[in-house]
Amino acid sequence: MRLTTIAFILFVGYAISAQAQEDDPLAELANLGDSVAEMTEEGGGSIRAKKDADLTRSKRLKDRKNFEAKVEDIKIGKFPIVALKLRVIKEAKDGAGKSVKRNEELVIIPKLKIKGGKVALDDADTLINAGSYYLQQGDKVMVRLGKQKGKVWEADYIERK
Numbered sequence: 319m320r321l322t323t324i325a326f327i328l329f330v331g332y333a334i335s336a337q338a339q340e341d342d343p344l345a346e347l348a349n350l351g352d353s354v355a356e357m358t359e360e361g362g363g364s365i366r367a368k369k370d371a372d373l374t375r376s377k378r379l380k381d382r383k384n385f386e387a388k389v390e391d392i393k394i395g396k397f398p399i400v401a402l403k404l405r406v407i408k409e410a411k412d413g414a415g416k417s418v419k420r421n422e423e424l425v426i427i428p429k430l431k432i433k434g435g436k437v438a439l440d441d442a443d444t445l446i447n448a449g450s451y452y453l454q455q456g457d458k459v460m461v462r463l464g465k466q467k468g469k470v471w472e473a474d475y476i477e478r479k
Contacts, residue, residue, distance in 0.1 A: 378446075378477065383413030384460040386479065389453050390423065398437055398448035401470070402426045404461065414463040426473045429464055443475070450476045 378384075387404035394400050406422045409415070418424065428447035431438040438444050450473075453459065462475040 375477070378475065379460050379479065381460075381462060381475075382411040383415055383462045384475070385410040385415040385418055385463075387424070387459055387461055389455055389457045389459060392453065392455060394451065398428070398430060398439075398451040400428065400451045400453075402450065402453065402459075402476075404459065407458065410463075414466075415461065418463070425470045426461060426463075426476065427470055428476050429472050429474050447473065447476055449478070453478060 385406055386408035387406050389402055390405050391403035392400065402425070404424050404426055406418050406420050406424070409418060409420055428450045429443070430447060431441040431444040433441075437448070439448060450459075458479040460475075460477055460479050461473050464472040464474040466472075
């Protein structure tokens with residue numbers, strides 16, 4: 319075949335394709351999508367924010383010293399100060415939480431590390447416990463009890479389930 323014949327065939331094919339695309343905008347979009355798919359490694363993949371899995375979280379939640387509770391009431395102070403009234407759903411198997419029985423109601427404050435007169439949010443445990451400030455009534459939480467101060471318990475650990 320001659321070069322001019324090949325050029326003519328290509329031109330006619332392009333003209334037919336262009337005419338079809340003018341008549342059908344969906345075909346044009348499909349062709350455009352195909353061309354983008356060919357240029358990228360992951361052509362039709364989902365573009366979502368991905369978060370690395372927190373492997374220590376599942377270990378914390380399954381700790382035998384934790385009990386499961388439901389948030390019944392909340393009293394909020396200046397961030398991250400909060401007091402929670404919890405109703406026990408599932409008892410702990412070990413530790414201080416073992417003495418707490420199902421359906422018992424407790425008042426809990428999260429344990430926060432103080433450094434220089436301020437809450438030390440650079441401390442990993444304090445950062446987790448500071449999240450209890452954002453809990454809402456009805457949330458289920460896992461709690462590891464610390465010391466009891468009168469009618470109030472300090473939670474060494476509290477996290478939404």
